[in-house]
Amino acid sequence: MKLLAKTNRIYLAFSLVIYLLTALAFYQIIRLLIYDEVESRLRVERRDFETYVRIHNTWSSSPYFVENKIEVVPVSKRQSVSESFTDTLILNRYDNELTPFRQLTFYEPIHGVMHRVSIRKSLIQTYRLIEVITATMVVFLGLLLLGMFWFQRRLSGQLWYPFYDTLSRIKQFDLSHNSPLDLSPTNITEFNELNDVLQKMAAKMQQDYRSLKEFTENASHEIQTPLALINAKVEQLIQTESLSETQTHWIETIYQASRRISRLTQGLLLLAKIENRQFSDSQQIDLANLLTQKLADMDDVLSFRHLSIQIGPTAPFDVHLPTALADSLVTNLVNNAIKHNQPEGRIELTSTAAQLCLRNTGGPLVTDPERLFERFKKESASSDSVGLGLAIVRQICDSYGLQIAYQAAGGIHEFCITRA
Amino acid sequence: MKVLVIEDEQGLAESITEYMVKDGYICETVTTFREAEEKIHLYTYDCIIVDLTLPDGNGFQLIEMLKRLMATTGVIIISARNTLEDKLKGLDIGSDDYLTKPFHLSELNARVKSLMRRRQFGGYTEIRFQELVVVPQTRNVFANGQLTMLSRKEYDLLLYFLSNVDVALTKASIAEHLWGDNIDSADSFDMVYSHIKNLRRKLLDKGAADYIQSIYGIGYKFSQP
Numbered sequence: 296m297k298l299l300a301k302t303n304r305i306y307l308a309f310s311l312v313i314y315l316l317t318a319l320a321f322y323q324i325i326r327l328l329i330y331d332e333v334e335s336r337l338r339v340e341r342r343d344f345e346t347y348v349r350i351h352n353t354w355s356s357s358p359y360f361v362e363n364k365i366e367v368v369p370v371s372k373r374q375s376v377s378e379s380f381t382d383t384l385i386l387n388r389y390d391n392e393l394t395p396f397r398q399l400t401f402y403e404p405i406h407g408v409m410h411r412v413s414i415r416k417s418l419i420q421t422y423r424l425i426e427v428i429t430a431t432m433v434v435f436l437g438l439l440l441l442g443m444f445w446f447q448r449r450l451s452g453q454l455w456y457p458f459y460d461t462l463s464r465i466k467q468f469d470l471s472h473n474s475p476l477d478l479s480p481t482n483i484t485e486f487n488e489l490n491d492v493l494q495k496m497a498a499k500m501q502q503d504y505r506s507l508k509e510f511t512e513n514a515s516h517e518i519q520t521p522l523a524l525i526n527a528k529v530e531q532l533i534q535t536e537s538l539s540e541t542q543t544h545w546i547e548t549i550y551q552a553s554r555r556i557s558r559l560t561q562g563l564l565l566l567a568k569i570e571n572r573q574f575s576d577s578q579q580i581d582l583a584n585l586l587t588q589k590l591a592d593m594d595d596v597l598s599f600r601h602l603s604i605q606i607g608p609t610a611p612f613d614v615h616l617p618t619a620l621a622d623s624l625v626t627n628l629v630n631n632a633i634k635h636n637q638p639e640g641r642i643e644l645t646s647t648a649a650q651l652c653l654r655n656t657g658g659p660l661v662t663d664p665e666r667l668f669e670r671f672k673k674e675s676a677s678s679d680s681v682g683l684g685l686a687i688v689r690q691i692c693d694s695y696g697l698q699i700a701y702q703a704a705g706g707i708h709e710f711c712i713t714r715a
Numbered sequence: 716m717k718v719l720v721i722e723d724e725q726g727l728a729e730s731i732t733e734y735m736v737k738d739g740y741i742c743e744t745v746t747t748f749r750e751a752e753e754k755i756h757l758y759t760y761d762c763i764i765v766d767l768t769l770p771d772g773n774g775f776q777l778i779e780m781l782k783r784l785m786a787t788t789g790v791i792i793i794s795a796r797n798t799l800e801d802k803l804k805g806l807d808i809g810s811d812d813y814l815t816k817p818f819h820l821s822e823l824n825a826r827v828k829s830l831m832r833r834r835q836f837g838g839y840t841e842i843r844f845q846e847l848v849v850v851p852q853t854r855n856v857f858a859n860g861q862l863t864m865l866s867r868k869e870y871d872l873l874l875y876f877l878s879n880v881d882v883a884l885t886k887a888s889i890a891e892h893l894w895g896d897n898i899d900s901a902d903s904f905d906m907v908y909s910h911i912k913n914l915r916r917k918l919l920d921k922g923a924a925d926y927i928q929s930i931y932g933i934g935y936k937f938s939q940p
Contacts, residue, residue: 512796516768519795520724523817527730530820533883533933543932554887557817561797595868595894599906619799633902 299451306447310440318432325428329421330397334380337399340414341378345403354405366413370402377401385415394419457481461490468497470504471575507571511564518560525553555681562683565623566670569690574617577695581611582625582712583646586653589625590642593633602636605643612651612712616695624691627684628653628710635674635708652711660703667701716831717758720744721751721765721777722793731764734820735827748772755781761834762789762827767796767805775808782809789830793818815896819888825878842877845939846923849874858921868893869914876927876937885934911935 296304344365348354354367378401384393396415403412461478468476476497478490529550532538538546568574590597590604597604616624632642632655640656666672668689673682688710692699698715701708718735722728723746732742743760745751748771755763755777763781767774778790790810794801797815805813811833812826832840832851842849848857854870856863865873875892876884890903893910915927928936 515797516795519816520727523793523795524724524726524730526817527727527734527820530885530888531730531733533885533930540931543930547932550885550887553817595906596902599902599909 299448299455302451303444303448307444310443314436314440318429318436321432322425322429325425329418329424330380333397333416333418333421334399337380337397337414337416341399341401341412344412344414348403348405352406354410364415366415367405368411368413369408370411372409382418383415395422454483457483457486458489461486461493465493465497470501470572473501475501504571507567508573511567511571511573515560515564519557522553522557522560525549529553559681559683562681562687565687566683566690569620569687569694572694574620576617577615578618579613580616580618580621581613582616582621582651583609583612583644585621586625586629586644586651589629590644593629596633597642600633600636601639602633603641605641607645609644609646610648612646612648614695614697614712614714616691620691620695624688627688631655631684631688631710632708634680650711650713652709654707654709656706657708659706660708664701664703668699716761717741718743718827719751719754719758719760719763721763721769721774722746723766723769730820731823734824738824740827746770748777751777752780755784759785760788762791762830764791764793764823764827765810767792767794767801775804778805778810779808787834789827789834791823791826791830793823819885819891821875821879821882821884821888822892824882825875825892828878829874842874844877844880844926847873847877847918847926849877858918858923861921863917863921865914865917866910868910869917872910872914876935879937881936881938883930883933883936887934889934 378399381398381400383396383398385396386392387394395418397418398413398415400411400413403410457479464476464478476494478494480490481487529546532546533543587606587609590606614621629642632653635657636642636655637657641654642656643652643654645652645654660667660674662672662674667674668685670686671682672685673680689699691697692712692715696715698713700711700713702711703709716739718740720728720731720735720742722731722744725746728744728746732744735742743754745754746769748769751765751769752772763777765774765777769777774792774794778792781788781790786809791812791814792805792810793814793816795816802813811830814823814826829851832842840851842851846859848860849855850857851874856865856870856873871893872889875889886904886907889907889911893907894903911927911929915925919925924940926937926940928938928940930936
């Protein structure tokens with residue numbers, strides 16, 4: 296739920312409750328006031344009645360009281376209460392309608408006979424008054440409520456505008472671009488503080504991103520250039536005719552070691568670049584198709600190792616990856632499947648729209664399967680391997696919303712990629 | 716043929732130059748952007764080999780400058796930067812090839828030769844070595860005038876040898892030439908061996924001499940027996 300919708304909803308609910316309570320209280324107060332007024336008038340009339348009875352010592356339907364206004368009934372014994380107010384409905388003789396009355400009942404001896412006297416006052420005017428007041432109140436309070444609600448919406452929309460502006464700018468913010476996060480200043484302190492903090496964080500992130508990017512580029516240059524030098528010198532050295540067997544052996548060792556360092560740095564820098572998200576040109580790529588192609592490209596190695604390929608059933612497994620990384624992913628998977636295979640072994644590729652599996656035959660795993668994807672976990676002691684292939688596969692999957700799982704059963708090793 | 720090597724690492728520049736000079740090229744070396752700028756304004760070259768990261772400038776700018784001055788000069792980039800963007804940008808502004816450091820001198824040499832063949836004769840050129848004739852246009856190989864059927868890899872292998880005659884080639888450089896960087900299985904050396912065995916047999920079958928010598932512990936050399 297949106298922040299403004301939420302506050303509006305709470306505000307509306309709260310106002311409604313307050314509004315209803317106010318209306319109820321108001322109604323009660325007015326009613327009380329009116330009853331108080333009617334009752335005090337009834338008391339005055341009671342005094343008039345008593346004075347009349349005392350002076351005249353009799354009671355006749357005096358013209359003083361109009362119809363229904365007074366009822367004098369002789370009773371055998373007086374009730375314990377001296378006077379009581381009640382509400383009553385009496386049929387109006389003109390329009391045959393029940394009309395509300397407030398009635399004061401008291402006992403008065405006339406000629407020594409106890410009479411119950413009920414004086415009444417019509418409440419019809421009073422009720423109308425309450426109705427009018429209530430209606431007015433409903434209308435005005437309703438208008439007030441609507442007005443406040445509208446005002447509140449407008450106001451919070453305007454107040455929160457810088458916040459939404461900031462939000463949309465952060466969403467559009469791209470680390471890899473050089474432009475800093477630009478947030479416009481507002482006249483609200485909290486938002487200014489928020490923008491300040493965000494701008495500082497973004498600047499720091501951009502700086503970190505840039506320095507790591509520069510580092511990977513520089514490290515690559517600074518390490519590969521001396522290695523290129525070693526390679527070149529070794530190549531020149533082996534042109535010498537008079538090398539002894541021992542010397543050739545040393546040279547070969549130097550050469551292989553430098554090649555390994557080169558691969559190692561390339562692998563590590565690739566991992567750093569993936570982690571730093573330096574690859575930006577993500578595209579939709581069908582990994583199943585790419586793997587099939589890669590397996591076809593490797594036909595030399597496959598036929599040399601007498602490995603057979605089984606493809607299918609396959610369905611396109613589309614992922615969003617930078618091209619370079621997709622290539623690195625499938626190359627490392629295929630290399631892994633070939634390297635740890637057995638002679639006359641098999642490589643199987645199956646895929647559905649939701650998952651892609653590459654299986655290869657091979658001896659049981661020596662290392663802990665849990666640690667298979669860690670850096671420098673080498674399954675074979677082959678000096679050619681630097682142990683980064685599966686770590687790269689894992690890092691690519693982790694960084695681009697994919698999941699890779701390893702499973703082994705009955706001499707078949709299975710790597711499955713699914714969407715995380 | 717004149718080649719300009721622009722590389723700030725002195726030792727590497729020397730190695731490239733020596734290697735090229737031995738192969739009959741006229742080679743000049745510069746180590747800075749400014750020197751390179753001066754050279755390409757003053758002289759014409761058939762090919763330049765340029766490093767992208769120079770102490771006082773960027774190789775890309777040099778290439779753009781060169782292409783404005785002399786568009787027919789071949790350009791080969793040698794760089795430690797191996798991102799796809801750099802490679803694409805290089806090709807975009809008119810370079811012909813991109814080699815990632817560390818590379819094999821023999822590979823660089825083969826690329827320069829292939830580039831020169833494409834540039835100078837539009838590819839319509841034969842490569843001759845004694846009784847062997849290779850026609851790159853049709854990928855045909857003749858030994859003593861007889862057409863010799865070679866597989867794709869055997870053909871690539873022969874061409875690589877012919878680009879580096881009399882040079883000791885390491886097994887690793889041959890493997891990388893044939894299968895690229897990605898081949899990292901220990902099998903590659905054995906595969907090189909089996910391809911060389913087949914190539915040698917096919918050439919011998921057509922009556923050619925045995926030009927491929929193996930050098931213990933290192934690799935192979937293609938030369939007069």
